[in-house]
Amino acid sequence: MTTPLLGQMMDVPLTVSSLLAHAARHFGDTEIVSRRIEGDVHRYTYRDCEKRAKQLAQALIALGVEPGERVATLAWNGYRHLEAYYGTPGFGAVCHTINPRLFPDQIAYIVNHADDAYVLFDTTFAALVDCLAPQCPKVRGWIALADAAHLPKMQTPVLSYETLVAAQDGNYAWPPLDERQASYLCYTSGTTGNPKGALYSHRSTVLHAFGASLPDAMSLSARDSVLPVVPMFHVNAWGIPHAAPLTGAKLVFPGKDLDGKSLYELMENERVTYSAGVPTVWLGLLNYLREAGVRFSSLNRTVIGGSACPPAMLRTFQDEYGVEVIHAWGMTEMSPLGTLSKLTWEQSQRSPDEQRKLREKQGHVLYGVDMKIVGDDGRDLPWDGVAFGDLHVRGPWVIDRYFRKDDSPLVDGWFPTGDVATIDQDSFLHITDRSKDVIKSGGEWISSIDIENVAIAHPAVAEAACIACAHPKWTERPLLVVVKRAAFDVTREELLAFYDGKVAKWWIPDDVVFVDELPHTATGKLQKLKLRDLFRDHVLPSALADEKDCPLARGNPV
Numbered sequence: 001m002t003t004p005l006l007g008q009m010m011d012v013p014l015t016v017s018s019l020l021a022h023a024a025r026h027f028g029d030t031e032i033v034s035r036r037i038e039g040d041v042h043r044y045t046y047r048d049c050e051k052r053a054k055q056l057a058q059a060l061i062a063l064g065v066e067p068g069e070r071v072a073t074l075a076w077n078g079y080r081h082l083e084a085y086y087g088t089p090g091f092g093a094v095c096h097t098i099n100p101r102l103f104p105d106q107i108a109y110i111v112n113h114a115d116d117a118y119v120l121f122d123t124t125f126a127a128l129v130d131c132l133a134p135q136c137p138k139v140r141g142w143i144a145l146a147d148a149a150h151l152p153k154m155q156t157p158v159l160s161y162e163t164l165v166a167a168q169d170g171n172y173a174w175p176p177l178d179e180r181q182a183s184y185l186c187y188t189s190g191t192t193g194n195p196k197g198a199l200y201s202h203r204s205t206v207l208h209a210f211g212a213s214l215p216d217a218m219s220l221s222a223r224d225s226v227l228p229v230v231p232m233f234h235v236n237a238w239g240i241p242h243a244a245p246l247t248g249a250k251l252v253f254p255g256k257d258l259d260g261k262s263l264y265e266l267m268e269n270e271r272v273t274y275s276a277g278v279p280t281v282w283l284g285l286l287n288y289l290r291e292a293g294v295r296f297s298s299l300n301r302t303v304i305g306g307s308a309c310p311p312a313m314l315r316t317f318q319d320e321y322g323v324e325v326i327h328a329w330g331m332t333e334m335s336p337l338g339t340l341s342k343l344t345w346e347q348s349q350r351s352p353d354e355q356r357k358l359r360e361k362q363g364h365v366l367y368g369v370d371m372k373i374v375g376d377d378g379r380d381l382p383w384d385g386v387a388f389g390d391l392h393v394r395g396p397w398v399i400d401r402y403f404r405k406d407d408s409p410l411v412d413g414w415f416p417t418g419d420v421a422t423i424d425q426d427s428f429l430h431i432t433d434r435s436k437d438v439i440k441s442g443g444e445w446i447s448s449i450d451i452e453n454v455a456i457a458h459p460a461v462a463e464a465a466c467i468a469c470a471h472p473k474w475t476e477r478p479l480l481v482v483v484k485r486a487a488f489d490v491t492r493e494e495l496l497a498f499y500d501g502k503v504a505k506w507w508i509p510d511d512v513v514f515v516d517e518l519p520h521t522a523t524g525k526l527q528k529l530k531l532r533d534l535f536r537d538h539v540l541p542s543a544l545a546d547e548k549d550c551p552l553a554r555g556n557p558v
């Protein structure tokens with residue numbers, strides 16, 4: 001057997017510390033601006049950030065944290081959180097970002113499951129930490145992201161982050177690590193069952209950052225001032241804290257105030273060109289713009305993902321405000337980026353209507369991710385934009401298995417996403433549902449997302465959720481649950497009539513219920529499981545009508 005001829009290039013490991021080191025060295029004066037919990041706006045540079053990240057690494061080492069151990073964060077988007085993003089994995093430990101919006105019991109489960117050595121927390125979460133600490137006896141210390149003067153009054157003994165950092169000199173060289181070592185740990189929000197951990201590696205994080213920065217992906221650049229609204233506690237803020245230093249983009253962190261007014265003011269003050277977040281956040285921002293009668297003077301692109309971007313929102317951003325919407329799909333298990341709705345040159349020659357239809361979909365994969373849709377028998381389905389199937393993915397930033405779980409989630413080497421989708425001739429992905437949310441009417445699937453998108457386009461609708469409701473004849477039929485916009489009114493009949501000509505007749509919901517608010521998960525997604533529970537006994541008018549001629553409804557054998 002002949003020995004393979006190896007390349008003769010430097011074997012430089014892809015470590016996350018190299019991203020910050022690059023920014024500190026080559027974009028040293030570029031700013032990182034943060035609205036702080038303390039109430040003021042803090043600014044410093046990539047150079048300052050690297051120095052403090054090194055001081056943090058030294059402090060954690062002094063506290064006895066070993067490479068491979070987990071150090072958790074419970075924090076908003078801000079410069080200290082960014083320091084933890086680099087100071088922790090920089091010396092080989094793992095940065096475990098926790099979503100503070102989860103129930104305390106779930107957080108305690110996560111902290112214990114991850115076996116976190118220390119937890120860094122923003123002082124807003126002092127009460128939460130007091131509730132967690134007795135349930136997490138293996139945590140060796142709770143570190144408040146504050147100076148000694150701003151330490152909150154708590155039952156739990158806490159350390160001051162600033163005191164720990166100030167005790168170190170930052171004279172530290174990032175060690176060369178094996179790029180396959182773990183970098184970050186993120187848990188899925190666990191809408192069903194206990195949360196599961198996705199453990200990224202340095203290699204997967206850096207490759208993902210490269211991919212995310214590409215012009216047809218998130219298209220970040222040194223000419224951008226980037227405000228990630230997507231939290232750093234949710235799938236690494238979609239990779240922006242890595243892609244920004246990689247490209248040299250200015251970073252603007254909004255802290256805890258995510259209402260429309262606060263976001264708008266920060267965007268204007270910091271000349272933000274680029275942002276990213278889930279649709280719920282943008283609803284608040286767009287409402288504020290409308291009410292205050294103001295416009296963006298610098299924002300030109302925004303990524304919308306996490307749940308489907310309603311077409312009405314896409315149109316408002318693009319047509320009214322001239323902001324390009326990049327619709328993105330991904331998940332915690334994918335670091336998270338999978339697809340983005342950027343058009344090819346040929347697609348952008350098509351009619352405006354055709355282009356818009358493409359942009360409403362979740363888009364094209366970026367290099368690093370491969371996808372397919374499969375039927376119940378596991379066989380590939382055609383990419384014709386019609387066939388629905390279970391979406392499977394694979395690639396170097398897709399998980400192989402969950403943290404501390406032995407069984408592999410993979411099927412023939414592919415990760416089943418739990419999403420149901422079509423893929424069209426343009427290779428554009430269209431997510432129609434989570435597999436558990438899909439509505440099966442007479443054996444045929446109805447996309448709840450498509451039904452919601454039509455409702456949201458109605459001027460009187462603030463938010464809508466479509467869920468399956470039991471039906472004696474069709475097994476399930478769609479029920480639409482709607483929150484009306486303040487000062488607007490609409491009736492059930494008007495809303496149902498609004499569907500005429502917009503979807504197939506048999507997709508039109510059988511009933512509409514108006515509510516004051518809809519339940520959301522910790523990441524701002526509709527909690528359909530809870531809604532289905534709430535409306536378990538709802539009787540559709542069509543069910544009563546159909547009962548007469550449906551033997552099953554009377555419990556008779558067919």
Ligand code: ADP
Nearest residue numbers: 188189190305306307308328329330331332431
């Ligand atoms: P969780 O399952 O914990 O909420 P994620 O935040 O990782 O975790 O959510 C991933 C899921 O969110 C995807 O599998 C998909 O169902 C949904 N999702 C993400 N982006 C989109 C999008 N652009 N359109 C529709 N669904 C989306």
